[in-house]
Amino acid sequence: MNGDQLSAFEKRRYARHLILPEVGVEGQRSLLSARVLCIGAGGLGSPVLMYLAAAGVGHIGLVEFDRVDESNLQRQIIHGQSDVGQFKGESARRKILEINPECHVEWINESLHKGNALDLVRRYDLVIDGTDNFPTRFLVNDACVMAGKPNVYGSIFRFEGQASVFAPTMGGPCYRCLFPEPPPPGAVPSCAEGGVLGVLPGIIGSIQANEAIKLIIGKGEPLINRLLVMDSLGMEFRILKIQRDPGCAMCGNHPTITELMEYTGYCSLPHHETDAVTDSSREGVSPLEISLEALRDQVMAPDCNTTILDVREPGEHAICHIEGARLVPLGRLAEALEGMDPSARYLVHCKSGKRSMEAVELMRARGFTQAWSVRGGIIAWAEEFDSSMTTY
Ligand SMILES: [Zn+2]
Structure with missing residues (x-):
């Protein structure tokens, strides 16, 4: 590959990428032609969308139907005070284009549901899970497994965050290998109930953006087979080894889930975007x-x-x-x-x-x-x- 495959504008814009041997012209071209679907433009989606746009990811899909609430601004830095009351998708698109006018943004002003999930996921190279609730997280996982697309996962709660890359086609587990079923509704408090430190989604979302870029350029070691757990109070990062469960109902050797399903009964808190919740069912929390x-x-x-x-x-x-x-x-x-x-x-x-x-x-x-x-x-x-x- 030679530099002529980038425009003069692109050479200036991505100069700091081009001089990295791991990225170079080839990696930058991969970024420019990449298609990334981000579910949610909330706490996690904010840094993900802004960094991917800045990095030159050419096509960004954004699934978001919520509006900006004042209580979002403490952590959802893609939105500002003047965006309160507007659609998050609109506000995020404006910010992405301000960062990088060359980026093609497709805003899907809908919730992700079993009727649209698979079609959407199939149209993109990889998916970033920036969801805030279990029904959507399982839907994202299942659609990604069915479509064979990597799922860059992140979740946050209070001071703790997690990140991983779920990609059974690349030898790793899916989300269901770790958590076969969502905990019962009400068993786990949401961020609206439990709170979240505003900077935490900034850290975890940036890690998701980093993983997405590595997958796109095909360099480094993605977080496949590894779950990163981060405690922002103690400032500790731990890596837990995880592996594919051959008995997994979704990605196992004999999958029993063959079509998308939606879990109901969860409070989706439509007026207060809540960011992801982590699974504390393992800690014996009664439903x-x-x-x-x-x-x-x-x-x-x-x-x-x-x-x-x-x-x-x-x-x-x-x-x-x-x-x-x-x-x-x-x-x-x-x-x-x-x-x-x-x-x-x-x-x-x-x-x-x-x-x-x-x-x-x-x-x-x-x-x-x-x-x-x-x-x-x-x-x-x-x-x-x-x-x-x-x-x-
Ligand atoms: Zn699985």
Whole structure:
């Protein structure tokens, strides 16, 4: 390959790539003709899209239907204050073209669903998973396995991030080899419930962009067969060896999943983009429990479809209670349920989390599918969020 295959503009623009032997003219041409599909223009998508555009990736597909919310700006740096209320896809496209006007951007203003996922994935060389929820993450994985496309994975939660490249066609595992099924809805708090350090998606998303560029130019060691786990508080990077599961329902020797499926029952929080959540089901989190942060969010910004239920006794309630909570002692709950809406959402708490768990078991058995026990109860609440509260 010689330099004549790049325009004078491209030679100037990509000079710092061209002098790297691992990239050079050939690598730059690969980047210019590459087609990358990014699912989401949120926390992870922001650095991914900006770095890929800057690197000269010629075709970027962007699946995003959400609008920019003010609470996004703490981490979604592709959007700015003046973009609040606008479509993220529009805002991201504008920023990409500002960085690199030569980039072709295809904005798909839809959610990824089983009806469009495979067609979209097939049109691109590789996919970047910047999703924030399990149903989409499994859909991305399954579509990538079916289409034989590498899936550059990243996820973030609070201070911890993960990244990997799932590419069964290159000898590695798929996401389902690690996590065969999503945890039950409500088992794992989302970033809206648990929070996320704003810079964390910047780090993990940059790693995803790096992996994508390596795959495109065919150099280096991609994160195949390896899961990178990063703790930003302790500032530690660990690499876990992972491998393809021959019994995997998706990429195994005898796959049982032969068409795309959608998991339902998950709160997609459409108005508050939440970034990815990590799988903490391995830590023994009960699917009937929810985090204290979910309770805090409800107290701070009440959602009218959610009720906080206090299942302690009146005497306990008199000592301390959470603003807005409705007192229904556990012994009277069965009767009270008859007058309550089983389709509404309930955050149930007691003193330490035991009685509320019993309450939630009863509620679930009665068809209240969105009832959760607040982990740790009011004691944990007082310790964590309200030091002025009198406890007992
Ligand atoms: Zn697999």
